[in-house]
Amino acid sequence: MALPPSLYQAIEKLTESCNFSDIQKARRDLTQRYHTKQASAFITDDAERLSYLITRMPATYAVGHTVLKQLSKEADKITSLLDLGAGPGTLLWAAKDIFSSIKDVTLIEEDHRLAELGAGLFDDVLKKKQIHHIKSDLRQAAPFAPHTLVTLSYVLGELSSNHQKAVIAAAWEATIEFFVLMEPGTPQGFERIREARTQLIEMGAFIIAPCPHSLACPMAGKDWCHFSERLERTPLHRLIKEAPFAYEDEKYSYVIAAKSPLKHSLSRVIRKPQQGSGHFILDLCTQNGLKRVIISRKNQELYRIARHLEWGDPGPKLDGKNND
Numbered sequence: 001m002a003l004p005p006s007l008y009q010a011i012e013k014l015t016e017s018c019n020f021s022d023i024q025k026a027r028r029d030l031t032q033r034y035h036t037k038q039a040s041a042f043i044t045d046d047a048e049r050l051s052y053l054i055t056r057m058p059a060t061y062a063v064g065h066t067v068l069k070q071l072s073k074e075a076d077k078i079t080s081l082l083d084l085g086a087g088p089g090t091l092l093w094a095a096k097d098i099f100s101s102i103k104d105v106t107l108i109e110e111d112h113r114l115a116e117l118g119a120g121l122f123d124d125v126l127k128k129k130q131i132h133h134i135k136s137d138l139r140q141a142a143p144f145a146p147h148t149l150v151t152l153s154y155v156l157g158e159l160s161s162n163h164q165k166a167v168i169a170a171a172w173e174a175t176i177e178f179f180v181l182m183e184p185g186t187p188q189g190f191e192r193i194r195e196a197r198t199q200l201i202e203m204g205a206f207i208i209a210p211c212p213h214s215l216a217c218p219m220a221g222k223d224w225c226h227f228s229e230r231l232e233r234t235p236l237h238r239l240i241k242e243a244p245f246a247y248e249d250e251k252y253s254y255v256i257a258a259k260s261p262l263k264h265s266l267s268r269v270i271r272k273p274q275q276g277s278g279h280f281i282l283d284l285c286t287q288n289g290l291k292r293v294i295i296s297r298k299n300q301e302l303y304r305i306a307r308h309l310e311w312g313d314p315g316p317k318l319d320g321k322n323n324d
């Protein structure tokens with residue numbers, strides 16, 4: 001996955017006259033701040049904002065795109081988007097690619113300058129949409145106006161535990177159809193997703209992904225539910241990240257909640273499938289908890305399905321039919 005060409009070209013243009021060593025340093029400082037979580041505001045100046053556009057926006061875009069794609073069959077229900085903590089409008093880029101049906105967009109972001117830099121990157125399709133930019137602190141902005149799709153991407157970790165609960169409650173209140181939450185795929189990021197999931201179920205939500213049910217999460221001990229998205233690094237991305245490879249794997253955790261029940265997968269592949277000699281080992285989250293299944297080549301139909309399964313995919317029906 002890569003950013004849309006028009007977006008990365010606009011980012012390159014925006015940064016062409018900048019001092020790259022300043023942006024490299026800003027990226028290192030910002031990463032350090034995210035790792036130590038010792039800040040009231042994580043992004044503090046323009047060099048850090050540019051480093052976010054160059055090195056983090058591609059990752060959150062790729063994750064947002066992969067997660068939202070799971071709602072593509074529901075596109076006719078999705079006519080408006082409310083993105084909370086929208087940053088430069090990353091989720092909007094992913095959403096507009098999947099839901100051409102979206103007409104009204106509200107982006108709430110407290111860092112006005114980041115929102116402004118993001119809006120300067122918009123292409124003609126986005127410029128034609130009805131986009132309301134609200135510069136506000138989410139902790140004070142509720143109640144939010146109702147929208148068919150509400151998203152919170154890589155924001156929860158920047159809020160205190162009490163504020164996470166309050167923002168989720170207000171976001172769910174504003175959700176007409178779907179509410180999507182994404183976080184880094186770390187144990188801490190997953191714990192925030194798990195707590196949000198529990199809160200959403202208590203508020204009446206139907207969980208439609210990645211979980212195959214709305215029962216208690218069976219993930220226990222040192223395990224955490226996360227997935228991985230491979231994304232391309234452009235030369236500029238590599239330069240600013242001081243990274244040798246032309247790709248990176250972004251780990252993420254997420255949950256999609258719906259206001260009404262929806263037909264969805266009865267299991268999920270929660271680890272990279274392992275291929276043995278004449279069999280595949282699949283780790284699945286199922287309606288009956290976590291299961292490891294071994295699919296032998298002798299079971300031709302299931303084996304054929306297993307060969308194409310990837311980490312994060314809906315799991316197969318164990319009678320051989322794909323259940324998505």
Ligand SMILES: C[S@@+](CC[C@H](N)C(=O)[O-])C[C@H]1O[C@@H](n2cnc3c(N)ncnc32)[C@H](O)[C@@H]1O
Nearest residue numbers: 060085086087090109110111137138153154158
């Ligand atoms: C890691 S960035 C994610 C940006 C964007 N959602 C994305 O996926 O690329 C977190 C964003 O949340 C915003 N944010 C954090 N706390 C906020 C708050 N209390 N009110 C509004 N925005 C907030 C930050 O300013 C930042 O833009």
